[in-house]
Amino acid sequence: LLPCDIYANGGTACVAAHSTTRALFANYNGALYQVKRASDSQTKDIGLQAKGGYAKASDQDAFCAGTTCIISVIYDQTSNHNDLTVEPKGGNGGADSGVPADALPVTAGGVKVYGASFSGVMGYRNVATTGVARNGSPEAMYMVTSGTHFNGSCCFDYGNAETSITDTGNGHMDAINFGTECWFSPCSGSGPWVQADLENGLFESGAGPSQDSANTGNTEPYVTAMLKNDGQKTFVLKYGNAQSGALSTSYSGSLPTTTGYMPMHQEGSIVLGTGGDNSNGSIGSFFEGVMTAGVPSDTVDNAVQANIVSVGYGGPTSVAGVLSQDSTISLNATTPCCTTRYISQQSGSTAQSGTVVTAVISSTSAASADQDSTWIVRAGLADSTCYSFESRDYPGEFMRHFNFHVYRQPMDGTQQFRQDATFCAETGKDGQGTSFHSYNYPTRYLRHYNNTLYVSSDGGPNDFDSANLWTYDVSWLITTPWAP
Numbered sequence: 319l320l321p322c323d324i325y326a327n328g329g330t331a332c333v334a335a336h337s338t339t340r341a342l343f344a345n346y347n348g349a350l351y352q353v354k355r356a357s358d359s360q361t362k363d364i365g366l367q368a369k370g371g372y373a374k375a376s377d378q379d380a381f382c383a384g385t386t387c388i389i390s391v392i393y394d395q396t397s398n399h400n401d402l403t404v405e406p407k408g409g410n411g412g413a414d415s416g417v418p419a420d421a422l423p424v425t426a427g428g429v430k431v432y433g434a435s436f437s438g439v440m441g442y443r444n445v446a447t448t449g450v451a452r453n454g455s456p457e458a459m460y461m462v463t464s465g466t467h468f469n470g471s472c473c474f475d476y477g478n479a480e481t482s483i484t485d486t487g488n489g490h491m492d493a494i495n496f497g498t499e500c501w502f503s504p505c506s507g508s509g510p511w512v513q514a515d516l517e518n519g520l521f522e523s524g525a526g527p528s529q530d531s532a533n534t535g536n537t538e539p540y541v542t543a544m545l546k547n548d549g550q551k552t553f554v555l556k557y558g559n560a561q562s563g564a565l566s567t568s569y570s571g572s573l574p575t576t577t578g579y580m581p582m583h584q585e586g587s588i589v590l591g592t593g594g595d596n597s598n599g600s601i602g603s604f605f606e607g608v609m610t611a612g613v614p615s616d617t618v619d620n621a622v623q624a625n626i627v628s629v630g631y632g633g634p635t636s637v638a639g640v641l642s643q644d645s646t647i648s649l650n651a652t653t654p655c656c657t658t659r660y661i662s663q664q665s666g667s668t669a670q671s672g673t674v675v676t677a678v679i680s681s682t683s684a685a686s687a688d689q690d691s692t693w694i695v696r697a698g699l700a701d702s703t704c705y706s707f708e709s710r711d712y713p714g715e716f717m718r719h720f721n722f723h724v725y726r727q728p729m730d731g732t733q734q735f736r737q738d739a740t741f742c743a744e745t746g747k748d749g750q751g752t753s754f755h756s757y758n759y760p761t762r763y764l765r766h767y768n769n770t771l772y773v774s775s776d777g778g779p780n781d782f783d784s785a786n787l788w789t790y791d792v793s794w795l796i797t798t799p800w801a802p
């Protein structure tokens with residue numbers, strides 16, 4: 319039995335079921351999602367390998383080969399057809415983008431599938447649903463998300479929201495939320511937490527702040543986040559490791575007593591990836607989620623969690639300190655002079671020939687500086703066991719060396735470019751982080767010298783080959799990206 323079969327047997331049927339990875343009914347054999355490719359704007363539905371099974375990611379790979387795709391629709395697997403399409407502008411955010419279709423390759427059921435990886439300004443919505451709770455009706459929902467990909471911006475939500483995509487007041491939302499935004503202090507630990515977005519507040523309890531000091535956050539790569547709300551008086555929050563074990567209940571009790579939440583005023587729109595009013599600064603990962611009519615029993619919740627665990631979600635996600643293919647990272651210098659510096663594309667240069675430098679980046683840096691110091695990890699263009707670093711600002715442009723200086727330039731398809739843009743990882747030469755040797759000049763490593771990037775040897779003919787501080791200069795900490 320799959321999650322929606324379990325909910326149906328418990329008398330609390332799914333009214334919406336969304337996943338890019340798998341069927342949520344044993345009998346489902348339709349499309350999971352639709353991708354749209356950049357080259358010709360054509361779309362294709364991505365379905366299952368078998369009825370009740372896992373996504374046929376190879377169809378996406380074939381359709382999107384040589385171009386890029388976004389996920390344009392996430393289909394509802396229930397007969398309600400509450401499909402999610404890219405969210406238009408709302409009260410607090412402009413129109414969103416669809417997520418890149420290949421940004422989150424993972425394994426589920428032992429096969430390669432894609433999760434949905436949200437950077438900022440990405441979201442989905444359905445404002446005209448069937449069967450979803452309205453005006454104080456009971457409902458529940460869960461999503462499988464990631465504790466390695468989150469931020470503190472409003473609001474990585476999945477669930478019930480406003481049909482107008484504006485904030486229409488307390489109790490007009492009932493969505494599961496995941497992130498480090500602590501709306502009501504104190505929150506325990508540093509998160510990310512499973513919270514309830516009930517509108518105008520991310521609630522860890524009826525009184526707002528967490529009452530569960532043991533719940534310091536869920537940093538597992540796959541997290542089950544669950545919300546149950548009777549619509550009248552009470553709600554429940556549960557969380558769990560989606561790869562193993564049982565759910566924990568972080569709150570079970572009264573709805574907020576502040577005006578508007580008791581009873582609830584849900585409007586029945588479905589949101590994914592943003593706040594109810596399309597506040598869209600949040601990032602996160604989504605693998606599957608459902609909404610029910612009625613409040614399921616704990617027995618049902620436990621059976622659903624057991625089924626999620628049985629999927630065996632695994633494989634790469636965006637993890638700080640690990641080079642996961644298609645993850646977004648920043649690279650932090652380890653030389654004592656320069657630990658506030660990150661590998662960055664020099665601003666002010668032309669788009670086609672940006673010099674790669676190190677720049678001091680902090681939480682107060684301009685957004686453009688954050689973006690300049692953010693890179694997307696790709697399989698090495700000349701050797702897939704090594705890496706290439708794609709510019710986050712200039713898709714299709716990569717870090718490459720030329721005359722041993724490092725630039726960000728457009729991939730021109732030549733073998734020369736592929737080799738110049740391929741770097742192979744090894745343990746950091748100073749014992750910290752990671753060092754990267756050049757694929758075609760393997761004794762040369764990515765190095766900063768006078769705050770400029772080179773491929774440098776440990777002693778050699780050029781000033782930037784200086785042996786002084788070489789082991790530090792070629793060692794880099796892989797960090798969470800400055801720009802999502």
Ligand code: AHR
Pocket residue numbers: 410472473475484485491515516517518519520592593594595596597
């Ligand atoms: O409740 C938190 C957020 O506040 C909602 O998601 C959004 O609509 C409002 O800005």
Ligand code: AHR
Pocket residue numbers: 719720721722723734738758
């Ligand atoms: O950076 C060293 C070499 O300089 C590159 O391989 C080549 O593109 C250029 O001649």
